[in-house]
Amino acid sequence: xxxxxxxxxxxxxxxxxxxxxxxxxxxxxxxxxxxxxxxxxxxxxxxxxxxxxxxxxxxxxxxxxxxxxxxxxxxxxxxxxxxxxxxxxxxxxxxxxxxxxxxxxxxxxxxxxxxxxxxxxxxxxxxxxxxxxxxxxxxxxxxxxxxxxxxxxxxxxxxxxxxxxxxxxxxxxxxxxxxxxxxxxxxxxxxxxxxxxxxxxxxxxxxxxxxxxxxxxxxxxxxxxxxxxxxxxxxxxxxxxxxxxxxxxxxxxxxxxxxxxxxxxxxxxxxxxxxxxxxxxxxxxxxxxxxxxxxxxxxxxxxxxxxxxxxxxxxxxxxxxxxxxxxxxxxxxxxxxxxxxxxxxxxxxxxxxxxxxxxxxxxxxxxxxxxxxxxxxxxxxxxxxxxxxxxxxxxxxxxxxxxxxxxxxxxxxxxxxxxxxxxxxxxxxx
Amino acid sequence: xxxxxxxxxxxxxxxxxxxxxxxxxxxxxxxxxxxxxxxxxxxxxxxxxxxxxxxxxxxxxxxxxxxxxxxxxxxxxxxxxxxxxxxxxxxxxxxxxxxxxxxxxxxxxxxxxxxxxxxxxxxxxxxxxxxxxxxxxxxxxxxxxxxxxxxxxxxxxxxxxxxxxxxxxxxxxxxxxxxxxxxxxxxxxxxxxxxxxxxxxxxxxxxxxxxxxxxxxxxxxxxxxxxxxxxxxxxxxxxxxxxxxxxxxxxxxxxxxxxxxxxxxxxxxxxxxxxxxxxxxxxxxxxxxxxxxxxxxxxxxxxxxxxxxxxxxxxxxxxxxxxxxxxxxxxxxxxxxxxxxxxxxxxxxxxxxxxxxxxxxxxxxxxxxxxxxxxxxxxxxxxxxxxxxxxxxxxxxxxxxxxxxxxxxxxxxxxxxxxxxxxxxxxxxx
Numbered sequence: 015x016x017x018x019x020x021x022x023x024x025x026x027x028x029x030x031x032x033x034x035x036x037x038x039x040x041x042x043x044x045x046x047x048x049x050x051x052x053x054x055x056x057x058x059x060x061x062x063x064x065x066x067x068x069x070x071x072x073x074x075x076x077x078x079x080x081x082x083x084x085x086x087x088x089x090x091x092x093x094x095x096x097x098x099x100x101x102x103x104x105x106x107x108x109x110x111x112x113x114x115x116x117x118x119x120x121x122x123x124x125x126x127x128x129x130x131x132x133x134x135x136x137x138x139x140x141x142x143x144x145x146x147x148x149x150x151x152x153x154x155x156x157x158x159x160x161x162x163x164x165x166x167x168x169x170x171x172x173x174x175x176x177x178x179x180x181x182x183x184x185x186x187x188x189x190x191x192x193x194x195x196x197x198x199x200x201x202x203x204x205x206x207x208x209x210x211x212x213x214x215x216x217x218x219x220x221x222x223x224x225x226x227x228x229x230x231x232x233x234x235x236x237x238x239x240x241x242x243x244x245x246x247x248x249x250x251x252x253x254x255x256x257x258x259x260x261x262x263x264x265x266x267x268x269x270x271x272x273x274x275x276x277x278x279x280x281x282x283x284x285x286x287x288x289x290x291x292x293x294x295x296x297x298x299x300x301x302x303x304x305x306x307x308x309x310x311x312x313x314x315x316x317x318x319x320x321x322x323x324x325x326x327x328x329x330x331x332x333x334x335x336x337x338x339x340x341x342x343x344x345x346x347x348x349x350x351x352x353x354x355x356x357x358x359x360x361x362x363x364x365x366x367x368x369x370x371x372x373x374x375x376x377x378x379x380x381x382x383x384x385x386x387x388x389x390x391x392x393x394x395x396x397x398x399x400x401x402x403x404x405x406x407x408x409x410x411x412x413x414x415x416x417x418x419x420x421x422x423x424x425x426x427x428x429x430x431x432x433x434x435x436x437x438x439x440x441x442x443x444x
Numbered sequence: 445x446x447x448x449x450x451x452x453x454x455x456x457x458x459x460x461x462x463x464x465x466x467x468x469x470x471x472x473x474x475x476x477x478x479x480x481x482x483x484x485x486x487x488x489x490x491x492x493x494x495x496x497x498x499x500x501x502x503x504x505x506x507x508x509x510x511x512x513x514x515x516x517x518x519x520x521x522x523x524x525x526x527x528x529x530x531x532x533x534x535x536x537x538x539x540x541x542x543x544x545x546x547x548x549x550x551x552x553x554x555x556x557x558x559x560x561x562x563x564x565x566x567x568x569x570x571x572x573x574x575x576x577x578x579x580x581x582x583x584x585x586x587x588x589x590x591x592x593x594x595x596x597x598x599x600x601x602x603x604x605x606x607x608x609x610x611x612x613x614x615x616x617x618x619x620x621x622x623x624x625x626x627x628x629x630x631x632x633x634x635x636x637x638x639x640x641x642x643x644x645x646x647x648x649x650x651x652x653x654x655x656x657x658x659x660x661x662x663x664x665x666x667x668x669x670x671x672x673x674x675x676x677x678x679x680x681x682x683x684x685x686x687x688x689x690x691x692x693x694x695x696x697x698x699x700x701x702x703x704x705x706x707x708x709x710x711x712x713x714x715x716x717x718x719x720x721x722x723x724x725x726x727x728x729x730x731x732x733x734x735x736x737x738x739x740x741x742x743x744x745x746x747x748x749x750x751x752x753x754x755x756x757x758x759x760x761x762x763x764x765x766x767x768x769x770x771x772x773x774x775x776x777x778x779x780x781x782x783x784x785x786x787x788x789x790x791x792x793x794x795x796x797x798x799x800x801x802x803x804x805x806x807x808x809x810x811x812x813x814x815x816x817x818x819x820x821x822x823x824x825x826x827x828x829x830x831x832x833x834x835x836x837x838x839x840x841x842x843x844x845x846x847x848x849x850x851x852x853x854x855x856x857x858x859x860x861x862x863x864x865x866x867x868x869x870x871x872x873x874x
Binding site: 032035036039040043044046047048062129145151152153156157160161162163164165166231287289292293304305306307308309310311313314317318320321323324325326327328332336337338339343344345348408 | 453456462465466468469473474477478538575580581582583586587590591593594596661717719722723731734735736737738739740741742743744745748750751753754756757758761762765766767768769773774775778
């Protein structure tokens with residue numbers, strides 16, 4: 015039997031307790047997979063007296079998590095505290111600087127500071143691993159970093175936030191309003207009391223920035239991600255989407271284009287028979303397109319104690335075995351600058367919904383606005399006619415530049431017959 | 445720049461030429477991912493003069509592939525010849541015995557001799573890698589061996605043969621007969637001139653045996669796989685399946701049961717909204733259920749030059765980086781005997797179709813046969829009535845032991861009103 019890998023766990027919330035549970039449950043079998051025993055030697059969490067349902071007998075308790083970084087009886091720190099800065103960042107920096115490996119589930123931290131932390135890891139011959147930071151139990155980091163390493167990745171599309179996917183799935187199935195379904199999701203524990211981080215797309219954007227870096231060999235560029243959430247998705251748009259042969263999903267999209275890398279999170283219309291449209295409820299999925307492998311898709315639970323702990327422990331096993339893959343697949347010195355292109359230069363088809371009072375000349379005005387910006391209409395739908403009352407008019411347009419689309423909608427919004435802000439949803443032919 | 449990894453390629457068919465293509469196309473970027481240059485130093489194939497559209501200038505040619513095993517200028521042999529025995533096996537044995545790493549796309553070889561080859565690799569401190577042997581470009585070997593290593597795997601379900609999935613998808617969409625669609629698949633190059641290896645389930649069984657070994661930490665037991673192909677699937681069964689809320693797929697299933705490990709390949713009815721039922725055409729998919737991670741699903745192209753070469757080169761990169769994960773995830777000494785249970789002890793729901801001449805007492809006879817073997821009916825459908833002519837009668841039955849189901853169908857086949865052999869398809873609640 016070789017030397018055990020000595021693990022210090024920082025944070026004993028859902029994921030931390032789950033990680034202890036995995037290691038306690040499968041310890042004996044994991045010796046064979048890891049090539050050596052995996053031993054929890056130290057932990058740190060807020061309240062020592064709290065019962066977390068896991069056995070921590072014989073484990074050193076540190077009130078200050080930073081103490082794990084200097085504990086000589088710790089080889090690897092599992093940072094399961096969370097937050098892009100503060101204690102989580104301090105701990106990871108200190109641990110890596112001390113030559114200890116770091117495994118983290120912290121997407122915000124990696125999205126904001128991943129490249130710098132990876133440099134610190136390299137300098138100190140330590141590993142930085144973060145499989146659990148993206149898409150829970152799905153081994154998507156490993157797939158991009160290793161499994162697809164032979165490819166030039168051209169694009170990836172992800173359902174990266176289970177809360178949003180739960181809400182959109184539920185809206186589509188029940189026809190109910192966003193607020194109504196969000197309330198229910200909160201009651202069921204699928205959405206936080208303050209849900210903005212999820213529903214405004216920030217959480218998905220963290221994950222997308224990480225995936226994009228791995229896919230394209232670029233420095234993590236969270237600031238370059240264009241982010242829109244799902245607050246404005248309405249049942250009427252879901253209904254029209256279905257009529258046009260689409261479903262609505264919040265996607266993280268990263269694409270290689272001639273102008274640079276697109277990184278964006280926003281509601282998308284996807285073809286109704288696209289595999290990603292079949293991903294329902296709290297499940298996550300990532301579709302990756304590579305030049306040799308073509309399209310591969312990965313699905314599973316994106317959150318929860320078990321799936322996230324599964325990913326944390328997979329990273330621990332890799333490190334125990336002596337795996338030394340760079341955090342972003344290539345040495346940090348080989349990472350290219352992100353070269354994210356601005357959203358204005360995005361080009362693609364769009365869905366547009368206007369609320370229009372049916373009066374003479376209204377269509378002429380809309381058509382002129384489209385034509386002024388060289389936007390070419392693909393189809394138009396009008397449902398219902400109520401003289402004097404606003405009715406929805408829905409269009410899809412062929413490949414258009416985002417900047418032109420925005421100007422067109424500005425013009426249309428100025429027409430007297432158009433009430434409410436025009437809504438636009440990008441169509442993504444995944 | 446560190447020492448190059450020197451690669452000898454055996455076989456320059458579709459996959460071999462594809463592998464050369466990947467290495468030639470992405471050589472420069474792969475240095476960063478592999479941590480060192482990947483250099484093709486030697487090749488061996490049947491016909492030196494044949495133009496394969498790849499540049500092999502400066503590469504040593506060996507007429508005899510076995511010579512790669514003793515070429516001092518080769519660190520790693522990529523065995524892309526194929527076949528469970530003969531030259532492919534001799535080469536892999538010789539290369540591993542000489543301490544050279546082996547990367548192979550050969551599912552038959554690994555299914556038949558994987559455990560012994562892994563032992564030889566271990567003894568000689570060499571790696572044996574075979575990502576390309578299962579599901580083409582999908583990194584499913586890596587997912588099971590590393591990404592899900594924290595879990596006890598409970599079951600896996602795979603669409604492992606693109607030819608069969610193409611045929612079944614096409615039959616479902618067109619309503620055409622098996623032979624008809626097979627002919628077309630052969631013309632389109634999706635099925636071989638002699639298609640039996642694919643359509644009789646042997647190819648899927650090779651892959652399933654490999655996945656089961658990885659999933660359960662058991663020695664590869666190809667002989668223990670129960671195998672049925674798709675020749676008997678008829679349009680009428682596909683139609684009834686749809687009516688009952690199912691699709692028909694050829695699945696490889698490996699399941700942990702109280703009695704032991706089930707390994708089986710056969711047509712299955714799966715719920716129409718199950719993710720695996722949406723996998724169409726030549727695509728492959730594998731669904732894995734682990735105790736902590738729950739369900740994860742992997743999809744992609746299961747064959748073809750690009751996807752297979754993507755997997756071959758991913759293995760080469762892992763080895764170049766110094767990754768030393770055991771071939772089956774644990775040392776061979778830790779692999780348990782397979783303990784595959786016989787198909788007779790399988791238990792599950794079934795679909796049964798009889799062709800019955802509608803005469804008095806026929807249902808009483810069928811009901812008696814079911815009751816004699818304690819088989820409990822869930823639903824029954826009869827379509828059409830033509831006095832004196834056989835009509836289909838379709839039943840689904842609740843969880844039943846395979847042995848009882850077989851005896852029941854034997855009894856039913858003996859009833860005078862039952863013409864044709866009763867057909868049975870297992871229902872799998874994936």
